[in-house]
Each structure stands twice: as structure tokens, then as C-alpha cells.
Amino acid sequence: MATEKMSIAKALNESLRKALETDPKVLIMGEDVGKLGGVFRITDGLQKDFGEDRVIDTPLAESGIVGTAIGLALRGYRPVVEIQFDGFVFPAYDQIVTQLAKMHARALGKIKMPVVIRIPYGGGIGAVEHHSESPEALFAHVAGLKVVSPSNASDAYWMMQQAVQSDDPIIFFEPKRRYWDKGELDTESIPGPLHKAAVAREGSDLTLVAYGPMVKVCLEAAAAAQEEGKSVEVLDLRSMSPIDFDAVQTSVEKTGRLVVVHEAPVFYGSGAEIAARITERCFYHLEAPVLRVGGYHAPYPPARLEDEYLPGLDRVLDAVDRSLAY
């Protein structure tokens, strides 16, 4: 297969299929991942083709899912775990933080934890409570974990391939409201490293850093700014831990201005870490303070208010204007 246009959901499905084909130790685990193919159909058809032994419908218990995945990894398997929604990961948070993240160090490197935890995250789908959150900072803060999020079909495919091959536990955040966005995927291309950022759009006046669902918003903002004669660069971070600070630095040294955009609350969010690091690295290049656009320090609101809570085109452009006004 050369290049094909497909959705992020389909790209993930193809990538998981490829992983199951390539390595007999790869397992898929989660609630409803079997016959149903997951509530978002990311694992659609996989149990039919690979059997119940490899695509495992689990009891409805997230700590149990991750805890048993750890045990399977100790036995030599490479489990890819699905958490049904962002807000449901917390029963597993203990296993992820106290066990999964620390096991390799606890064993002084003698054992590895090749576990991928897939989490559909973020808002914008009009859902009820606990179905729209962006808890990536809670995982990025934990040493031992790596945290990534694709923003397009090609990255979804390749980043999943790389995540499954990683010997470190990977928290794989999937931008659920972009699942059905289509993009070009070349399954024969050679992907870049998993934890490198990518320039999604070049520009010279200001850098927008985003990842996952906010990349699209930032690209739209950059296009709108272009109409006003402002050249905005969009950097797709792709990895929230580790963060490709070199890429951010390179861009900011060029533009002198940085705005970080994410759905997660701004307070203690990844934008805060990026702002601090870039202020250190690029102090004499900055023409304006690093600004952040994100969620508020309030519980995720009911669906009718989520458009007010989520950073949209206007709020991003407002931040761009504020930065350029310095």
C-alpha cells in the first residue's frame, strides 16, 4: 500500500492490526474491545481476526486491566490497553503511577514494561461528565512514563507502531473529537522519532505550540492570522513527555513569540512547563512573555458550555494578538 486517505480511527485500527500481525506477543485489552470493537471502534474486527486470546474483553475494572497488563508484560507480552474514556482512567492511576512507571527502576533495569495505555481524550463531542477531559499533565508529571498524542492519521498510525515497540510504558492520548478526520497515510514511509515535534505550518512572527486536538485549531488560527498579514508557525508537539524542547527553542528563536495551546487546564498544565523552559532557553530572543490558552481551573463544564471552556479559534487569535502587541 502506498499513500491512502484515511481517518485517525482507521489509521489506529490499521496500526494495531499491523502490531498484532508483526509480534505474537502483542495483546489488546480493554472494555468492549472485542466484538464491539471498542466504543469508538478503534479495535473493530481485530478480535474476529486474531481471536479472544489476543484481543481480550476485560471485566469492567480499570485497575484490574492495567494491573493484569503489568503481569502479562512481566511474562513477556506487550499489552496495548484501552481505557474507554479519559475520565475513567483514575481507578488505574495507582497501578500506572506506583507500579507501571516505577517497575523498571525498581528492578534496576532488569525488567521492562512495554505497555501502551490508549486513552481517548478531550472534549468537543457533547458528552456527559468524565468523557471530555484532558489529564495528560497528570501522567507527564510521573517519571517512568512517556506521554504522546497524535494529531493526524499518519502520526496516529506511526506513533502507535512506535509506542508498541517501546520498552517504556507509553500513555497514548487519542484526540477523540478528531477520530473521523481524514488525512494522508503512507504505510511505507519511514517515520521520524516518536518524541520529536513536527512543524505543522511554517511562520516567522509567532510560534503556536499544540498537540492532539488543538493542532487543527491552531492551524486554522494561523490561516486566519495570515489573512491579517501575520505569519504564525504551528508546532505539533506530538510528545508531552519527553517534550522536544529543542524544536520549540528553534522555532521561538526564529519568531520571538510563543503561545501554547491545550484543552487541559492552564494551571500546572504542560504549557506552564514549556513556558518555564523556553523562558530559560530563549530569554534574550523573547519579544513577549509566553502566553497560554487552555481550559479553566474549574471542573469540565456540561456539554452546552464546553465551547466556552475549550480553546477555540477566537481565543487562540486573541492570545496571538496579545503576544504580538508587546
Place this chain on the structure above:
Amino acid sequence: MTVESTAARKPRRSSKRTSAAKTPAKTQEGSGPQLVQLLTPEGERVEHPDFEIDLSAEELRGLYRDMVLTRRFDAEATALQRQGELGLWASLLGQEAAQIGSGRALRDDDYVFPTYREHGVAWCRGVDPTNLLGMFRGVNHGGWDPNTNNFHLYTIVIGSQTLHATGYAMGVAKDGADSAVIAYFGDGASSQGDVAEAFTFSAVYNAPVVFFCQNNQWAISEPTEKQTRVPLYQRAQGFGFPGVRVDGNDVLACLAVTRSALERARRGEGPTLVEAFTYRMGAHTTSDDPTKYRADEERAAWEAKDPILRLRTYLEKQELADAAFFTALEEESETLGKRVREAVRAMPDPDRLAIFDHAYADGNPLVDEERAQFAAYQASFAEEGN
């Protein structure tokens, strides 16, 4: 007594509720028909209809030796903590039979998931006792290779390892192997959600795992009545697999019951819960003070059920071991104590930069950057010194 004094201080909602709270849960009965026992506290061999064991004199002496050496090691570790050589120690005093009996039931290819108190099981697996002391001295968080002896790292978060054991057992079944897995935990852990989830998963997937609960009656200061209103072994029934309560101070019964449960797992018949009814003779850890919450009489009553004493009585009465055996074992114990003492005192502090080692398997640029910064910072002192 605790319940009554609490009830006296707090307003009573209803007399019925109060009386229910006052009624001791039947979780403390360490006797009766439901308790599997093959060797009484008096050292008499008794039969059980479901569990038989036939051991040679050499095997019996072996079990005795295991328990004595484990206790000696444990006492040495407690002493080393008192001397400031260890930061902490979690003693297994009183639980030797539960650990040696279950530990000696295992095959080499079986896999063990311990808590942080399974020093006797570690002994059975051939883990060098000094390996166990690194984490208590503070030079590592465990650090042994679990796959060398099929003995996983000590797990401190209560109950977490029961899920790892279940997942591992699911893997064993997938591999078509006939190994079994054993998960150790305690009466306190039985309240953890992870343990309930491990029961659920293992039952649903028919995983070859034995849940070995050492009910030592105390979760730090909380008695078993604060964890459960039913005997713990009965929990298994609700999950769809058998549970059995064994005299945890009877090494023969622990061996027989665990062996039977492991065989059941190997035959593909799924999990078993074994509740070893025992007693934590010492403190929870060296930081704990049990005089604040439990009566001396209780400990004294359990002292009469000592696991080592009863086997010694049996060996002597049956003339299965002579004075020379006991003398030689005493010497071996002292040698072990000395070896452990010397090994701990010689244990070096890790290199400072070890902080950054093994944070990730595939590396991480942030860790590399911080390691370099830290090294440069440390090096700056050396330069100043010059």
C-alpha cells in the same frame, strides 16, 4: 473492647445496630472444622480428610531448618535496624510456617509475587537474604532480577501485586505452560479493590494463580474485624473459586494445602484462595509500637502455637532428629546471622548519579539533561576544593 469503648463515646443510632457492632465477627476463630491442621500446637500429627502429606524425616528436618534460619535472619535484620544499619525492617516473626510451607510447595518454574514481608518465601526460592536488605537499608528499591528465582520484587503498595500475579498467570495459560503463580497478601490487603479485581479477573480467565493470604490478625493497628465481617477464605466463594483456611502456624498443613491449590491451578481448574491463619508476633515494622493497640495476653496465647516449637516437639518425640542436628543448625544459624551482618555493613551507598539510572528503558533526553546538570553541579564543588 475497642468496639465497646467506641460505642460508649458515640451516640447510638439504635440498639440493634449497637449490638451488631458488639457481636464479634466470626473471623477470629482459629480452630474448628474449617481449619486445616496436620500438626497440632502440641506437636501431634493429625489427619485431615482432604489434605494428606507424607514427608520423609529428611524433608521434615528440611522444613524445620528453613523456619529456624528464616527466623534467625529476621532477628538479625531487626537487630541491624536497631543498630542503625537498616532504616526499617518488616519482621515475619510468627509467620515462618505459612511462608516456608507455601514456599516449599512451589516448583522452580512457578512464579511468586510477594508483599514486603515474604522473607521466608524468598529463602525457599533461593533469593540471597542479603538481597532483601538493600531496600530496607535504602540503597535500592529491591533491585534483584525477578526472573533469576521467579520471585518478583517486593511490592509495598498493599494488594497491587495480586493483579500482577493474575496477569502473569494469564500469560502462563496463554503460553500453554503448566506452571502456577502464587500471590501473597495479608488480611489488610483483602480490603483493597485491587485484590477484589484480581479475584474477578483470575476467576473470569480461569488463571492458574493461588492467592495466599496470611491473615496475621493485624493490619498495623487494625484487627481483622476492621477488614471483614466474614472469614476471609469465604470470600472466594462469591468469586466462583474455592477458599480454604489453613492453620498458618502448621508448616505441614500449609505445605499440603498450597501444594493442592497449585496442582489445581496446573490442571487448569483456576484460582484458589488460601487463608493461612497466623499471627504477627512482632510489630508491623520496626517503626511500629503494638503495645498501643493490642494486649500482651493475645500474643502470649499465640506464642503457645509457635510454628517452630511444634515441629521441634514432633521431630523430637518421633526421634526424627537428634541432638547433633539441632546443634549443627544452631551453628548454621549463627553463621547466617554473621554473614548477613557483615554483608549489610559492607553494602555501599549507591553512586549519586544512580538517581538517574533506569528511569527509562529507552532513555529520555530530559533525564540525560538533568543528569548532566547534576553531575556538573557536583563537579563544581570538586573544582572549588582544588
